Amino acid sequence: MIIEDDELDRLVLHQHIKQFENIAVVGSFDSAEQAIPHLNTAIDLIILDIDLPGMSGIEFRKMTQKIPACIFVSSHPEYAINTFEVDTFDFLTKPLKSDRFIYSMHKLFDFFEMKEKSESFDALVGENNIRIKEGNSISQIKISDILYLEALKDYTRIVTTEKKHCILDSIGNILHKSYFDSFIRIHKSYAVPRHLIRSKNTHEVELVHQIKLPIGRAYKGNLDFFGA
Secondary structure, three states, X not given: OEEOOOHHHHHHHHHHHOOOOOOOOOOEEOOHHHHHHHOOOOOOEEEEEOOOOOXXXXXXXXXXXXXXXXXXXXXXXXXXXXXXXXXXXXXXXXXXXXXXXXXXXXHHHHHHHHHHHHOOEEEEEOOOEEEEEEOOEEEEEEHHHEEEEEEEOOEEEEEEOOOEEEEOOOHHHHHOOHHHOOEEEEEOOEEEEHHHEXXXXXXXXXXXXXXXXXXXXXXXXXXXXXXX
16 A cells, blocks of 8 residues: 555556556555545555645554565654664655665565564474474574674574574564573664674674675674674
């Protein structure tokens, strides 16, 4: 569902979405009030502006928490902080950039894939390993084999050289466990073991196997131990 009061911006969103065959627009409205009668439709994602006539995008999101994913779009990047009070998947600034929109969609597909898989996942964190039950099979991962953790809302992807696993637990909860003391948060979406960092610059770190991950502005201080 798209809610955007600017007709041109609404058309731009439709053009971006046309790139993805697995996305169907079930409704497109220029105000939140117009969308309310359609909330009984099965909806996985809302894309909505914050500045809307009448009810704001944030107010609308508060009453649609059952919809799993919400992406805000706005020409005011300073509004991003206001979306923290509601369940927000992403925040895109106008004018929309194609590569940024594609990135957000791929993250969204990953989120739904992890959401589906996590229903059959169960994880038990031990002192040196994590046991993950997926259906009838059990995987045992050594914590020392983890290359990095990737956050996706309430789920966390655990990446090793062999495989990617996902568990229903937030990256924040995982990092509070004492067994993950060797990990540092470098971005709202990533945490890495300190000893795997090979280099860093202003924007990213490089790990072993030439893995490059972004550094979030709020987490730069966590890398002070690595030097300039």
